[in-house]
Amino acid sequence: MPANGGRGVGEGESPVSFFERLKAGLQKTKEALIGQVNTVMSVFRKIDDDLFDELEEALIRGDVGVATSAKLVEELRREARQKGLKNGDELLPLLKELVAERLGSGAAPLRLNEGGLTVILVVGVNGVGKTTTIGKLARHLREDRGLKVVLAAADTFRAAAMDQLKVWGERAGAEVVAGPEGADPAAVAFDGVKAARASGADVLIVDTAGRLHNKAHLMAELGKIARVLGREVPGAPHETLLVLDATTGQNAIQQTRLFKETVPVTGIALTKLDGTAKGGVVVAIADTEQVPVKFIGVGERLDDLQPFDPRQFVEALFSE
Incomplete structure (x- = not known):
């Protein structure tokens, strides 16, 4: 099975085409964030405390978050002073560099269980697009990475959820394992492991019911699913992906913190970036x-979920 060093980000399609789609998808975020930053820098031509105060407010309004905005502005102050900058418009390239540093220098690949079955647990609150994300992730793993994928429908509270996963599994070319409505989700996850092994699959993706952080029994159930997977496959789940809706802005940070208290969240799939002005939350989450x-989602197409490339994201966000 290909390891983490396999195909790079976006291989299997034209990187230019996805970059253009990313730029288009980030247009609302760009207007809300970079547009406000540019306005501040054009009004406050001189670099002084007033400019930095307004710039911090602009970043906060752009959903970069209070703590991250304060840190970015403090770093801007220090760098501007060290470089002897005088004009506000000289700060934008510097801000771009600082945002890129916050996001990291390169893509964070999925952790694959080389030589064995990789188990990916997918979690999140209701309505963030978990099932859709799983279908698109399965397509990516099969088409772009050449892996055989099985899906386990461990959201057993809604028959519609299982039916939806079956539709996405068919689209993505992935077998779907499901139990009866109301079945024990951990038992479905267990059956998914057995089916994946029997079919020689490389990856098992486990869907879970959307749950709110204040529902203690549902959060505890997540822990049970993770324990069952770990008992059946050493090291499983190898990835626990938290699906977040970018349109919720700063609430996505709170969701991340609360899910981390229950399961070891290893990565985030951020959906609906194309429909929001709140994409600045990417910077806040990473920081x-x-x-x-x-992974980020910028549309409804099957291939609109793509591995997140921080450098590509920054270039699209700050593009002319």
């Missing part, structure tokens, strides 16, 4: 939660 964004 405050220390959980890498591994």
